[in-house]
Amino acid sequence: MAWTQKVLRINLTDGSIKQEPLNMEWARDYLGQRGLATKYLTEEIDPKCDPLGPDNKFIMTTGPLTGTMSSTGGRYSVVTKSPLTGCVACSNSGGFLGAEMKAAGWDMIIFEGKSPQPVYLYLENEKAELLPADEIMGTSVWAADEWIHKKHQDPLIRVATIGRAAEKGNLYAGVINDLHRAAGRSGVGTVMASKNLKAVAIRGTRGVGNIKDPARFMQAVSDGKKVLHDNAVTGQGLPKYGTQVLMNVINEVGAMPTRNMREVQFEGASNISGEAMHEPRESDGKPNLVTNAGCFGCTIACGRISTIDQGHFSVENKPEYWDASGGLEYEAAWALGSDTGIDDLDALTYVQFLCNEDGIDPITYGATLAAAMEMYEMGAIDKETTGGIELRFGNAEALCRVTELTCRGEGFGIDMGLGSRRLCEKYGHPELSMTVKGQEFPAYDPRGVQGMGLGYATSNRGACHLRGYTVASEIMGIPEKTDPLTTDGKPELVKAFQDMTAAVDSSGLCVFTTFAWTLEDIAPQIDAACEGDWSPDKLLEVGERIWNLERDFNIAAGMTAKDDTLPKRLLKDAAKTGPATGRVNDLDQMLPKYYEVRGWTADGVPTSETRKRFGLKALSA
Amino acid sequence: MLKALQIEPEKCTGCLQCEMACSYRAEGVFNPAKSRIKIFTFHEEGRFVPYTCTQCTEAWCMHACPVEAIVYNEATGSKDVLADKCVGCKVCTIACPFGTVNYDQDSGVVYKCDLCQGDPECSKACPTEAITYVDADHTGLDRMRAHAAKSAGLDAQQH
Ligand code: SF4
Ligand code: SF4
Numbered sequence: 071m072a073w074t075q076k077v078l079r080i081n082l083t084d085g086s087i088k089q090e091p092l093n094m095e096w097a098r099d100y101l102g103q104r105g106l107a108t109k110y111l112t113e114e115i116d117p118k119c120d121p122l123g124p125d126n127k128f129i130m131t132t133g134p135l136t137g138t139m140s141s142t143g144g145r146y147s148v149v150t151k152s153p154l155t156g157c158v159a160c161s162n163s164g165g166f167l168g169a170e171m172k173a174a175g176w177d178m179i180i181f182e183g184k185s186p187q188p189v190y191l192y193l194e195n196e197k198a199e200l201l202p203a204d205e206i207m208g209t210s211v212w213a214a215d216e217w218i219h220k221k222h223q224d225p226l227i228r229v230a231t232i233g234r235a236a237e238k239g240n241l242y243a244g245v246i247n248d249l250h251r252a253a254g255r256s257g258v259g260t261v262m263a264s265k266n267l268k269a270v271a272i273r274g275t276r277g278v279g280n281i282k283d284p285a286r287f288m289q290a291v292s293d294g295k296k297v298l299h300d301n302a303v304t305g306q307g308l309p310k311y312g313t314q315v316l317m318n319v320i321n322e323v324g325a326m327p328t329r330n331m332r333e334v335q336f337e338g339a340s341n342i343s344g345e346a347m348h349e350p351r352e353s354d355g356k357p358n359l360v361t362n363a364g365c366f367g368c369t370i371a372c373g374r375i376s377t378i379d380q381g382h383f384s385v386e387n388k389p390e391y392w393d394a395s396g397g398l399e400y401e402a403a404w405a406l407g408s409d410t411g412i413d414d415l416d417a418l419t420y421v422q423f424l425c426n427e428d429g430i431d432p433i434t435y436g437a438t439l440a441a442a443m444e445m446y447e448m449g450a451i452d453k454e455t456t457g458g459i460e461l462r463f464g465n466a467e468a469l470c471r472v473t474e475l476t477c478r479g480e481g482f483g484i485d486m487g488l489g490s491r492r493l494c495e496k497y498g499h500p501e502l503s504m505t506v507k508g509q510e511f512p513a514y515d516p517r518g519v520q521g522m523g524l525g526y527a528t529s530n531r532g533a534c535h536l537r538g539y540t541v542a543s544e545i546m547g548i549p550e551k552t553d554p555l556t557t558d559g560k561p562e563l564v565k566a567f568q569d570m571t572a573a574v575d576s577s578g579l580c581v582f583t584t585f586a587w588t589l590e591d592i593a594p595q596i597d598a599a600c601e602g603d604w605s606p607d608k609l610l611e612v613g614e615r616i617w618n619l620e621r622d623f624n625i626a627a628g629m630t631a632k633d634d635t636l637p638k639r640l641l642k643d644a645a646k647t648g649p650a651t652g653r654v655n656d657l658d659q660m661l662p663k664y665y666e667v668r669g670w671t672a673d674g675v676p677t678s679e680t681r682k683r684f685g686l687k688a689l690s691a
Numbered sequence: 692m693l694k695a696l697q698i699e700p701e702k703c704t705g706c707l708q709c710e711m712a713c714s715y716r717a718e719g720v721f722n723p724a725k726s727r728i729k730i731f732t733f734h735e736e737g738r739f740v741p742y743t744c745t746q747c748t749e750a751w752c753m754h755a756c757p758v759e760a761i762v763y764n765e766a767t768g769s770k771d772v773l774a775d776k777c778v779g780c781k782v783c784t785i786a787c788p789f790g791t792v793n794y795d796q797d798s799g800v801v802y803k804c805d806l807c808q809g810d811p812e813c814s815k816a817c818p819t820e821a822i823t824y825v826d827a828d829h830t831g832l833d834r835m836r837a838h839a840a841k842s843a844g845l846d847a848q849q850h
Contacts, residue, residue, distance in 0.1 A: 138721050139711040139816070166707075173722060226724075249734065277714060277722020288715075299818060309704075360737035364706030369818035371704035375737035394737030 071280040072134035072599040073097060074175050078198060080191065082265050083124060083183030087198050092177050098602055099685065101609075103133035104160045105576035105616040107149035107178060111158065112619060114180075117626035117689060121153040121257075122264040124184040130171065130230075130270065131179075133578025134600045137172030137278035137366075139288070141295050142580035144169040144366025151627070152256035153264075154241045154434070154489055155508040155532040158623045161244065161258045162536070162575055163230075164365030164373075165251030167272060170228040172578075174274025185266035190218070190231075194273045203268040210234055210427045210477075211246040218271045231269035232259040233428030238479025239263075240487030242434040250396025250426040251365065256509060256531055259429050287598035294583075294591050295369050301586035303546070308372040308582065309362050311344030313400035316513070318343050321408075323545055323554065324648020325518030327511060328408045329463050330440035331504045331637075334515045334645045338413025342403050346415055347374065353381045358415055360394045370582060374398060376419050384420035384470045391423055398422050401535075404513035405436025410443060411463035421473045428477035437510035438490040439472060441502050450497045457481045504640075507532035507633050516636065516655040517645040519544050521552070521560040523655035524664055527634045528564070530620035536581060538567035548585060555649070557656050561664035569613035576616065615684040618668075618676050626689035631674035634661060693768040695827035696804075696811060698741050702821035705730055705739035712816035716807055725795070727804040728813045728822070741822055743813075744791040744804040746770055752803070755786035760800075768827060769806040777801055 075092040093110075100106040107129045119125040128150045135143040146168030152159035171179070174195050188203040206214040211233040218229050228248060236243030236259040243259035244252045253259075262268075281287045298304040307315040320326050321339035328336040340346060347359040356377065364371035376397025378385050385391040397419055398406075406418045425432045445451045446461035453459070457475075459468050459482065475483030485493060490510055494503040504511050509532025516523030521540035529537040540563055544554035552563060570589060574581050577596055589606035597604040635641075640655045665672060669680035681687060710726035718725045728743035750770045753761040760776035761783060772792070777800035783792050784801060792803040806824075814822040825832075840846070 139708065139715065141708075141818075169723075173724065275722070275724035277718070277720035277725060279720035279722075284719075295818060361739075362704055363737075363739070364704035366707055367711065368704075368706050369708060371706060371819075373704075377737075393735035395734070 071282060071601055072138065072278070073102065074172065074177050074278075074280070076176055078176050078179045078193070079182070080179065080198070080200070081182045082185035082189070082200070082267060085185070085200055087200070099612065100616060101134065101573065101576040101596075101612050102177065103131050103136070103145070103147050103576045103578060104149065104162070105572060105612060105619075107131035107147065108158060108160065108616060108619055108623070110178070110180065111149055111151070112623050112689060115151065117151070117623050118628065119151065121151040121156065121261060124265075126151050126261060126264075128181040128258070128261050128265055128267070129178060132168050132172045132177055133576055135595060136578030137169040138281070138578070138599060139291050139367060140579060140595050140599075141291070141298055141369040142365065142367060142583050143578050144368065145578050145580055146171060146253075147575065148245055148253040148258040150258055150261045152258070152531065153260050154257040156627055157256075157507055157531050157629065158620050159256035159258050159531055160575065161253035161255050162581075163245070163247055163251050163253040164368070164580060165228075165248035166366045167228040167230050167247035167251075168578070169366040170272045170274045172274065173277050174272055175276050179270070181265055181267060184264065188266050188268055190267065190269035190271060192222070192271050195276055206268055208234060208237065211429050212249060212427050214269055215249055218269060222271070224273060227271050227273050229269055229271045231429075232262050233430075234478050235428045235430045235476065235487065236260050236263035238484065238487065240430060240476065240479060241489050241492070242431040242487075244429050244431050246426055246429045252426070252429070252431070254431045255433065255534065281599050282601060283598045287595065290594040290598050294587065294595055297591055298369055298583065298586050303548075303585040304370045304583065305586075308370050308585070311347070312362065312372045312374045314344030314347060314374070314398060314403055316400045317403060318345065319545065320514060322648075323518055324645060324650045325515040325545070325554070326404065326408055327504070327513065327515045329411045330409060330437070330444045330502065331511070331515060331639055332444075333647065334518055334650060335647050336408035336411070336413070338411075339408060341413040342398070342407045342415050342418055344400075347376065347398065351379050353379050358419060359397065365580070368580065370580075372582060378419045378423070379416045382416035382420070383467065384417050391420060395423055396426050401513055402432035402436070405433045405510075406469065409436050409440040410469055412466050412469055414466040417466040417470055421469060424473045424477050430477060433512055434489055434510040435473070435476060435486070437504055438486055438488075438493055439469065441490040441494050441504065442486065444502050445494070445497050445499055450499055455482065455485070501638055504637055505533055506636060507629065509533050514541050515645070515650075516640055517653050518648065518650035519554045520557050520655060520660070521554070521563055523636055523640065523657050524560055524564045524660040525568070527636055527657055527661065528568075528664060530617065530624060536571065538564050538571055539581070539584075540564055540567050542567075542585065546585075549588060555653060557659045560660050561667050564660075564664060565667050568617055569610050571613070572616040573609040573613035576612065615686070618680060618684050618686055621676060622681075622686060622689050625675060634674055693827040694809070694824050695746065695768070695830050696743065696806070696814060697823045697825045697830040697833075698743075699821050699833070700738065700740040702819045703730065703739040703741055704819055705732055706818065708816040708818060709741065709813035709822055712812035716812045717802070727802065742791070744770070745789070746804075746806070751786040751788060752783035752792045755782045757782060764805070764808075767806045767809040769804070771805045772801055772803055774798070774800045
């Protein structure tokens with residue numbers, strides 16, 4: 071069965087806590103995690119509601135394979151309406167909290183309303199309590215985590231919490247679990263803060279059993295592990311270099327967004343790459359990287375555990391940052407580094423630590439800083455606004471200082487917490503915000519990777535690489551190579567990736583497995599664990615249903631086809647260097663065809679036949 | 692020839708596949724809380740350290756048990772708990788200097804590693820070979836080899 075079939079419903083307004091059965095009819099249509107929680111959300115909230123008001127809900131959700139031995143089966147997601155985009159948000163995290171929640175016996179926790187006092191949830195198997203959080207309000211993720219462990223005198227509790235940025239209203243604050251794993255994007259931590267909910271602390275000792283066909287499941291698990299082990303990306307590249315394996319590769323293909331996406335290649339890329347993290351530094355002869363680390367059940371182990379050079383200006387006389395912690399992932403290294411023109415590995419690592427310590431999304435943060443730097447250099451923001459900081463591209467000191475302010479919600483950091491769209495509007499240059507639907511781009515310039523441009527424009531949570539990673543095909547040749555500079559076939563490719571990813575995100579598995587696994591590897595694991603027939607085709611159908619449901623939520627929230635676009639810079643200003651020289655993103659050549667293959671009208675609305683096919687109905691618009 | 696679990700912490704990534712494999716075999720659920728092998732995370736140092744029973748020859752737990760519920764398994768060398776004999780007095784948990792025999796509230800008896808009767812699931816599940824099942828007389832062989840290479844000025848990785 072794999073689902074625990076139990077939902078914990080917590081009304082923060084009146085403090086009531088109820089257990090209810092999981093809606094298994096929906097589970098058969100939406101599998102779990104992203105899909106299933108989105109179904110709950112669309113049924114339970116008005117898509118037009120204020121994302122930071124009491125009518126929004128905050129759902130923590132696992133998948134059927136979360137907490138099992140399937141490799142990477144430890145994921146959970148936070149599903150809610152995003153304050154950054156106004157779209158449906160689903161932010162996925164690894165670490166150990168998801169599996170702990172499942173082992174405590176819960177598929178899903180739904181938080182409703184708003185608590186009159188600051189609280190945290192303490193959940194020990196069946197026992198759930200809302201406890202006062204006054205003492206940890208205004209503290210960082212790291213401090214809150216330590217306080218909770220001390221208070222309950224249990225080192226085995228897993229904690230998810232928000233930091234100071236979320237409490238101060240930063241619109242892209244994440245939920246951090248296990249100190250440095252993040253449900254990071256779209257401001258899901260800001261929603262948590264709006265509910266006066268500081269943390270969720272879980273101890274689960276029941277475990278996950280209830281597997282439909284245990285012998286077949288164990289065989290499918292070990293077959294899957296072997297595929298990951300034998301694959302060059304998941305077996306060697308990711309364990310050795312983490313996602314940072316991509317830094318030099320993407321730079322070479324001319325798809326490295328640089329200095330607020332004015333350029334597509336960064337001269338300092340190799341200094342902040344996965345390879346550089348292995349280089350012994352001059353001061354103490356130690357490399358930045360201490361070890362790689364796995365999330366729960368993960369046999370890839372892409373995680374980076376790093377230290378900062380103790381003599382580096384960023385941490386001089388700050389011994390609290392001298393220990394090892396979660397280091398740079400590619401997305402953070404790109405956004406904090408190449409997009410700001412900074413190639414100082416220690417500074418970036420320090421800033422990554424700060425993003426974890428206080429829970430902000432380094433992608434949106436880095437891109438917002440890049441936009442601010444561009445505005446500073448053109449004179450739209452002055453020193454008075456920044457509090458005396460020289461906000462120029464390439465200034466590592468400015469990066470560190472502004473990050474401290476942003477994480478704590480002080481000074482210019484309050485402006486920074488708006489995200490780039492609102493910040494650029496505030497200072498009169500909306501065209502400099504590199505966003506779709508208000509969310510900042512990830513690390514692949516769509517002029518050099520055409521399919522990604524279509525993926526960004528149509529992503530249901532705003533610009534994002536994790537909604538359809540066609541880079542796999544366009545750059546890495548997975549599952550087969552397509553030309554990154556052509557638009558031919560990209561609508562179909564983008565759709566296929568989006569649907570597949572929606573299914574994987576609903577299973578409890580990590581999307582990084584799909585560098586090696588196809589649905590042919592994943593379906594047998596789900597099918598052996600869960601009631602029902604879970605073929606690859608069924609999973610694609612579930613993925614497509616989820617995609618249409620998310621789209622319908624966004625339409626009901628007020629999005630239209632006009633929002634399926636890219637900033638002018640990417641549509642009009644051609645790439646100046648690299649293989650994509652002279653190219654813009656040819657979105658208009660792909661979008662109509664995409665709507666067609668999706669079964670949507672020319673205005674990007676699912677047709678009634680399409681809705682019927684997936685058992686959907688139009689949400690009130 | 693008896694075999695023993697050889698643990699090399701520097702290879703461990705903290706993924707807990709071993710804990711799941713262990714608990715699944717012993718209890719039929721994926722449940723790190725019930726695993727006989729435990730992974731300890733030393734976050735500040737960035738280290739993961741697997742730890743379990745070493746199967747002492749003169750096992751403190753076995754000698755301490757008043758009802759002879761812990762017995763020597765000749766085939767594997769492990770010291771096994773006979774659950775139907777154990778009275779849950781927990782004396783063994785006090786006697787073991789390493790903390791690797793523990794009491795289980797749900798069943799009312801103690802539990803410890805029994806090497807899965809000679810086919811340890813943790814070592815099969817481990818993706819990094821941080822846990823291997825090797826000749827009990829030579830658990831130090833790889834480390835000796837590495838140091839030998841180093842003392843001869845060779846790159847141990849390549850030999
Ligand atoms: S449980 Fe402790 S005393 Fe008993 S054999 Fe293992 S290490 Fe020795
Ligand atoms: S399975 Fe291996 S790598 Fe994973 S935690 Fe256990 S010993 Fe470490």
